[in-house]
Amino acid sequence: MRYVWINGKLVSENEATVPILTHALHYGTSVFEGIRAYWNPENNNLFIFRAKEHYIRFHNSAKIMGIKVNYSIDELVDATVELLRANEVHEDVYIRPIAFVSASTVNLDIRNLDVSTAIITVPFGHYLEPKGIRAKVVSWLRVHNSMFPMKAKVGGIYVNSVIALMDAKASGFDEAILLNRDGYVAEGSGENVFIVKDGVLYTPPTYDSILEGITRDSVINIARDLGFTVIEKRITREELYTADEVFFTGTAAEVTPVINIDGKIIGNGEPGSITLKVRSYYMDVVHGRVSKYKNWLTPIY
C-alpha cells in the first residue's frame, strides 16, 4: 500500500480521491512540481534533488495563481521526507506535489475557495530514450507570457504541452519543440532546450515564454564547471537544424540528446560529446558523487 501526503496527513493512495465537481478537475486551477529522488546504492541512501528550489517555485506558482498553500517550504520538504520514508522508497522515484482548488463549484472566482495540498510519489525510470530522441517543431506555439504566467507551473497550461506533444507523436516523433509567438525556440512540451555550436552552449532566455527550469539552472552551473561557455540567447528554428548538438533538460527528461529535428539529422546523428559529458556529470551530482553540490541533496535515511 502506498501513502500519499495530503493536507498534513499520510493517507493510503486509494483514499486520496476528489469529488467530481472539484474545481481543479474542470478548470486546471492547480499548481504542481516534478521532483526526483535518486537511490544511491554506494551509500545506501535516497537523495531528493534540489527540493528547496522546487518548493520555492511551487510557492511562487501558487502566489502567481492566487492559490493559498498553507505549508511553508521547510514543512513541505519535511513532509516529502516523511512520505518517502513511509513508502520505504529504495529506488529512483518521481515526486509530484500539487496544490489544487478543491472546492466543488463551477464558479471561476477562486479567491475564497478551499485549496488542498498533496504530495504523491511514483517509481520512475527514464522519461525519454537516453540514447537520443527525434523532435518535431510543432505548429502549436508556446503560450506567450503576456497571455499566461509562464513562470508558474500551472496545471491548466499543460494542455498547450499535451496538444503539442500529440502533434509531434502523430507525425512519428518522440517529443515536441514549441516556438514562441515571436518565432523563436521556447522549449519542449515538458523540457528546456539547449544547443551546442562550436563548443559553446546556448539556451533560450527565461523571459521568452519558458518555464525557468531547475535542471536548466543545474546544467548551466555544471557546464561552466566543465569549462564550457553557456550563453542565454534567443535561438531560431534554423539554429536548431545547424547546431552541432541539441539536448533537452528537465526533472523527468534529465539530460536527453535530441538527434533529429523535423527529419534533419543533428550533428552526426549520435548524442553529442558535450551532451554526454554534461549528462554524466549531472548524474554524478544527483547521486551525491560531487561534493560541491551536496547542498542540492536532501538525504532521506
Ligand SMILES: CCC[C@H](NCc1c(COP(=O)(O)O)cnc(C)c1O)C(=O)O
Ligand atoms: C510533464 C511535466 C514534467 C516536468 N517538466 C518540467 C518542465 C521543464 C523543466 O523544468 P525542471 O528542470 O524544473 O524540471 C521545462 N519546461 C516545461 C514546460 C516543463 O514542464 C518534469 O518533472 O520534468
